[in-house]
Amino acid sequence: MIPTERIEDQYYKYKFHFVSFPEDLYFLHGYIDGTDIYINKNDPIEKQTETCLHEVVHAECDTGNNLMDHKSIRTGKAEFFANHIASREVRRYLA
Numbered sequence: 001m002i003p004t005e006r007i008e009d010q011y012y013k014y015k016f017h018f019v020s021f022p023e024d025l026y027f028l029h030g031y032i033d034g035t036d037i038y039i040n041k042n043d044p045i046e047k048q049t050e051t052c053l054h055e056v057v058h059a060e061c062d063t064g065n066n067l068m069d070h071k072s073i074r075t076g077k078a079e080f081f082a083n084h085i086a087s088r089e090v091r092r093y094l095a
Contacts, residue, residue, distance in 0.1 A: 003049040003093040004039070011056050018048070030055050049093050053086035 002011075008016050015040040019085045021028055024028050030051035037055045039048050 050090045057082040
């Protein structure tokens with residue numbers, strides 16, 4: 001089982017879609033829309049795995065509030081938090 005399939009199994013309440021993003025969106029690796037998570041299938045599997053986790057963190061934690069102390073935050077802080085958790089957890093799936 002590849003790493004992204006393991007994430008799909010663990011976070012079964014989300015529907016993962018692996019799609020090709022337009023070339024002019026080369027910087028975009030994934031995004032979430034409700035319970036649908038879209039991942040750029042042109043990225044290497046390591047990046048896809050990290051992006052899956054990154055978007056799951058957003059889905060599980062983002063409510064427009066600070067993810068640690070429930071105060072309002074800007075998108076940059078939410079992105080930092082999601083990046084931090086995803087980069088920490090990705091090792092478990094790639095091992």
